[in-house]
Amino acid sequence: MLTAATLAIFVAMILAIIRCIAGPTLYDRILAVNMFGTKTVLLISLLGFVMGRPEFLDIAIVYALINFISVIGVLRYSDTSK
Amino acid sequence: MIIIFSGICLLTGSFLCVSGGIGLLRFPDFYTRMHAVGVTDTLGAGFILLGLMLLSTSFLVIAKLVIILLLTLLIGPTTSHVLAKTAMHNGLKPVLNQALNSNTVEKNKETGSSGS
Amino acid sequence: MVVAVAIIRMRDLFATIMLAGLYGLLSASFFVTMDAVDVAFTEAAVGAGISTLLMLVAITMTGRSENTARHKPLLALVVVIITGALLIYGTLDMPFFGFKDAPIHSHVASRYINNSNQEIGIPNIVTSVLASYRAFDTFGEVVVIFTAGIGVLTLLAFVRCASTNEESDEIGSYNDLMHKQHLVVRIVTKMLIPFILLFALYVQFHGDFGPGGGFQAGVIFSAAIILYTMLFGLKTARRVINQGFIQLIAATGVLLFASVGVVSMLNGGEFLDYNVLSSSPIAGQHLGILVIEWGVGCTVASVMIIIFFSFADRIEMQKSIKKHNKKNKESTSC
Numbered sequence: 001m002l003t004a005a006t007l008a009i010f011v012a013m014i015l016a017i018i019r020c021i022a023g024p025t026l027y028d029r030i031l032a033v034n035m036f037g038t039k040t041v042l043l044i045s046l047l048g049f050v051m052g053r054p055e056f057l058d059i060a061i062v063y064a065l066i067n068f069i070s071v072i073g074v075l076r077y078s079d080t081s082k
Numbered sequence: 083m084i085i086i087f088s089g090i091c092l093l094t095g096s097f098l099c100v101s102g103g104i105g106l107l108r109f110p111d112f113y114t115r116m117h118a119v120g121v122t123d124t125l126g127a128g129f130i131l132l133g134l135m136l137l138s139t140s141f142l143v144i145a146k147l148v149i150i151l152l153l154t155l156l157i158g159p160t161t162s163h164v165l166a167k168t169a170m171h172n173g174l175k176p177v178l179n180q181a182l183n184s185n186t187v188e189k190n191k192e193t194g195s196s197g198s
Numbered sequence: 199m200v201v202a203v204a205i206i207r208m209r210d211l212f213a214t215i216m217l218a219g220l221y222g223l224l225s226a227s228f229f230v231t232m233d234a235v236d237v238a239f240t241e242a243a244v245g246a247g248i249s250t251l252l253m254l255v256a257i258t259m260t261g262r263s264e265n266t267a268r269h270k271p272l273l274a275l276v277v278v279i280i281t282g283a284l285l286i287y288g289t290l291d292m293p294f295f296g297f298k299d300a301p302i303h304s305h306v307a308s309r310y311i312n313n314s315n316q317e318i319g320i321p322n323i324v325t326s327v328l329a330s331y332r333a334f335d336t337f338g339e340v341v342v343i344f345t346a347g348i349g350v351l352t353l354l355a356f357v358r359c360a361s362t363n364e365e366s367d368e369i370g371s372y373n374d375l376m377h378k379q380h381l382v383v384r385i386v387t388k389m390l391i392p393f394i395l396l397f398a399l400y401v402q403f404h405g406d407f408g409p410g411g412g413f414q415a416g417v418i419f420s421a422a423i424i425l426y427t428m429l430f431g432l433k434t435a436r437r438v439i440n441q442g443f444i445q446l447i448a449a450t451g452v453l454l455f456a457s458v459g460v461v462s463m464l465n466g467g468e469f470l471d472y473n474v475l476s477s478s479p480i481a482g483q484h485l486g487i488l489v490i491e492w493g494v495g496c497t498v499a500s501v502m503i504i505i506f507f508s509f510a511d512r513i514e515m516q517k518s519i520k521k522h523n524k525k526n527k528e529s530t531s532c
Contacts, residue, residue, distance in 0.1 A: 015107055059238055062239065
């Protein structure tokens with residue numbers, strides 16, 4: 001069950017990479033990276049359970065925060081209208 | 083019993099995540115893609131974390147999973163909001179005529195969105 | 199590999215940065231599958247987060263797309279191929295990945311793994327290797343980070359003139375505009391920042407038992423401050439966190455690290471020998487590791503904040519020069 005969920009999340013990450021490479025506008029790419037980030041959080045939590053080491057959850061928390069901060073940073077510094 | 087329930091949660095969550103990924107590839111416009119990703123991402127993450135919570139043994143692990151769940155519920159919608167607001171502010175217009183014909187969609191993508 | 203090729207081929211620098219962030223994330227996932235928890239932690243925090251942010255800020259100051267090369271860099275390609283081939287040929291001689299008779303696994307690693315519990319007594323072996331067995335290397339890393347901070351300060355800082363009334367009015371109106379525009383994110387950020395700071399302190403002191411330690415904690419702390427700066431403006435952030443204070447903290451971190459070494463020399467041992475710091479060797483090791491991790495955390499956090507403040511300062515100066523030139527006044531020399 002856990003391995004099936006891990007594989008599914010891995011497939012979702014590959015789809016996000018495809019969108020990031022082929023996205024026509026900038027915002028498609030930012031969206032793809034954001035989705036990749038949340039999938040990474042889930043992947044790390046699942047891998048922690050699969051491998052029996054619950055310390056990975058710290059990494060998942062850090063990554064959720066860093067993902068948020070990166071997306072906010074990108075959006076703040078990509079304002080082209082001002 | 084608990085294992086069956088957590089298995090259902092995990093499978094539902096992963097199905098939602100994969101369908102969000104497929105939506106990211108197949109939807110025609112940025113704003114529709116953002117709908118797909120924003121909704122399914124948060125909900126799928128919630129289900130997967132719920133499934134993991136049912137599988138875990140010690141209290142510390144459950145507490146950390148609750149923290150991740152609360153963070154995801156708080157951060158996910160905020161990110162969607164900020165993305166949409168910035169895209170609108172910078173001039174990316176949504177495709178409004180509901181023709182899912184690929185020709186019109188390609189033309190609208192070229193003229194409407196600034197190809198940055 | 200696909201991501202790396204895509205990074206090279208793209209001309210738009212923004213897309214390149216996005217892909218670089220993705221690449222950092224992929225590396226973090228690989229490290230997790232290889233069961234290396236601390237490395238994954240550091241890679242996720244630094245490689246995928248802070249690097250992306252700092253590269254973005256740098257791009258805001260330079261252009262957004264790459265200049266097309268005037269000539270095909272054939273010579274460079276040949277040099278790279280030859281070097282790569284030589285490196286691969288060199289690694290063919292090494293033992294396989296994870297081979298148990300490899301020299302690193304048989305001599306040094308077994309001593310660390312076997313003796314770390316008696317000699318140092320903290321559960322996380324990575325921290326004990328980093329902070330006690332290889333403390334000198336960690337000292338070098340801290341000094342390198344500090345030097346990078348000094349370099350950025352030298353290159354990008356300049357004399358600031360006192361803010362006049364006009365500037366503070368401008369800042370006030372700018373803040374109001376931003377406040378109405380970014381209301382949702384500001385409120386969410388205000389709820390999140392205390393949590394992030396608390397989590398940074400948790401990671402700092404929990405480095406003995408789980409993944410973590412000084413480097414990661416410093417990065418998370420500076421990420422919280424950077425978030426605040428991005429959303430509330432540089433002037434407000436400077437009022438909250440004084441620049442002179444941050445520079446003092448950066449220097450204090452390195453000083454703390456070095457002073458632990460000096461104190462152990464004064465107590466009769468060698469430089470950075472923790473056994474002589476306290477009554478029993480184990481207590482000495484614990485005290486030594488605690489103090490130097492604190493020094494590392496201080497320096498890393500303050501250097502990241504300094505770098506971000508300098509970059510953001512430059513951006514605002516460019517914007518204000520453009521605005522003043524548009525209004526046909528003389529540009530401020532600050």
